[in-house]
Amino acid sequence: MGTQLLAKRIERSTDPLPARAAEVHAFFTKWERILPTEIAQLTTV
Numbered sequence: 001m002g003t004q005l006l007a008k009r010i011e012r013s014t015d016p017l018p019a020r021a022a023e024v025h026a027f028f029t030k031w032e033r034i035l036p037t038e039i040a041q042l043t044t045v
Contacts, residue, residue, distance in 0.1 A: 002027075002031065002035075003027075003035065003038050006023075006024065006027050010023065010024060028042075
Protein backbone atom coordinates (compact mmCIF):
# COMPACT_ATOMS: atom_id res chain seq x y z
CA MET A 1 0.00 0.00 0.00
CA GLY A 2 2.75 2.44 0.94
CA THR A 3 4.55 1.76 -2.30
CA GLN A 4 1.40 2.45 -4.31
CA LEU A 5 0.87 5.76 -2.51
CA LEU A 6 4.47 6.74 -3.17
CA ALA A 7 4.13 5.84 -6.85
CA LYS A 8 1.02 8.01 -7.22
CA ARG A 9 2.68 10.89 -5.41
CA ILE A 10 5.79 10.68 -7.59
CA GLU A 11 3.62 10.41 -10.71
CA ARG A 12 1.83 13.65 -9.88
CA SER A 13 4.91 15.51 -8.69
CA THR A 14 6.31 18.44 -10.61
CA ASP A 15 9.68 18.12 -8.90
CA PRO A 16 12.71 17.55 -11.12
CA LEU A 17 13.54 13.93 -11.91
CA PRO A 18 16.60 13.75 -9.60
CA ALA A 19 14.47 14.90 -6.65
CA ARG A 20 11.81 12.28 -7.39
CA ALA A 21 14.45 9.57 -7.75
CA ALA A 22 15.99 10.60 -4.43
CA GLU A 23 12.60 10.36 -2.75
CA VAL A 24 12.02 6.84 -4.10
CA HIS A 25 15.50 5.81 -3.01
CA ALA A 26 14.99 7.22 0.48
CA PHE A 27 11.66 5.41 0.80
CA PHE A 28 13.07 2.01 -0.12
CA THR A 29 16.17 2.55 2.00
CA LYS A 30 14.00 3.34 5.02
CA TRP A 31 11.56 0.46 4.51
CA GLU A 32 13.77 -2.18 2.85
CA ARG A 33 13.33 -4.67 5.70
CA ILE A 34 9.55 -4.82 5.31
CA LEU A 35 9.38 -4.47 1.51
CA PRO A 36 11.46 -7.39 0.18
CA THR A 37 8.83 -8.37 -2.42
CA GLU A 38 8.62 -4.86 -3.86
CA ILE A 39 12.42 -4.57 -3.96
CA ALA A 40 12.68 -7.93 -5.73
CA GLN A 41 10.26 -6.66 -8.37
CA LEU A 42 12.47 -3.64 -8.99
CA THR A 43 15.45 -5.84 -9.77
CA THR A 44 13.48 -7.70 -12.45
CA VAL A 45 12.34 -4.56 -14.30
